[in-house]
Amino acid sequence: MCVTYMGLQxxxxxxxxxxxxxxxxxxxxxxxxxxxxxIEAASFWLAVSLPVPTVLLLASGVSTLYELAAVSGLxxxxxxxxYLGREYSTDDR
Numbered sequence: 001m002c003v004t005y006m007g008l009q010x011x012x013x014x015x016x017x018x019x020x021x022x023x024x025x026x027x028x029x030x031x032x033x034x035x036x037x038x039i040e041a042a043s044f045w046l047a048v049s050l051p052v053p054t055v056l057l058l059a060s061g062v063s064t065l066y067e068l069a070a071v072s073g074l075x076x077x078x079x080x081x082x083y084l085g086r087e088y089s090t091d092d093r
Contacts (some may be wrong), residue, residue, distance in 0.1 A: 044085030050078040 034042075054074040062068050 034072070040085050040088040043081045043083075044088035047078055047081035047085050050074055050081060054078065 054071060055065065057071055057074070062071055
């Protein structure tokens with residue numbers, strides 16, 4: 001099995017031919033993760049669209065603790081989406 005320790009990868013010959021079930025499963029799992037560009041794009045468009053439900057909820061009036069929690073959650077999600085999608089651009093795609 002090929003092992004990485006503190007950023008240093010084992011360079012022995014068994015690393016080049018590491019076909020154990022564990023390594024195939026890990027590579028398959030990592031391949032299923034979205035790329036950074038798709039996360040940026042989704043975050044950007046989420047940041048663009050999240051103000052709509054936030055404004056609608058604020059316009060209807062925040063009178064309960066649940067509504068306050070919903071508005072707060074939407075604002076936090078919007079800030080997080082702005083942060084993650086801040087470098088999204090369609091020019092270089």
